[in-house]
Amino acid sequence: MKLLGTVGLPGSGKSEAAAVARAAGVPVVTMGDVIRDECRNRGLDPAQHHGEMAKTLREEGGPGAIAKRSLPEIESALSESASETALVDGLRSPAEVDRFEAAFGDAFVLVSVEAPFETRAERLADRERDASDADREALRDREERELGFGMGDVMDRADVRIENTGSLAAFRERIRGLLDVPATPELEAKRDR
Secondary structure, X not given: OEEEEEEOOOOOOHXXXXXXXXXXXXXEEEHHHHHHHHHHHOOOOHHXXXXXXXXXXXXXXXXXXXXXXXXXXXXXHHHHOOOOEEEEEOOOOHHHHHHXXXXXXXXXXXXXXXXXXXXXXXXXXXXXXXXXXXXXXXXXXXXXXXXXXXXXXXXXXXXXXXXXXOOHHHHHHHHHHHHOXXXXXXXXXXXXX
């Protein structure tokens, strides 16, 4: 069994890494989904309250609260899948890394996905998941918030670093290598960067 955990600033390529895993049949648990679900449970719009809720959950349950809420989902995904590997997307704090290391030991591999600010800003503007993605000032604020959770320390602890500045095909190949899965035709059919 292996758990790959991804960390990276917005627009670095974590979502693409998750897409590669899903296409290969590797279960993916997105820590941001835990936050979005809790927003909905409390009657809040996830698009407007995501950062606030992330902070609230950590205040209520400690710095490892989101990882703790993700563990049952990871264990369930692994038990329901033929895959011996899972990917948990979006680690932010050292306490989250500690939680996954305690649960999975040496089977936990932390991967830092990295790219320069301008590259990431362009990617986010292209994808426009929400209106703030196109706003560089909002992106800097978001990064400061996430770095405030300890993301820089998590990136420093990574077992593997991927500088995601080359082609999309090269990035996907690197992720498949970490997951130990073959290429998937549906992803390869997408336009390369």
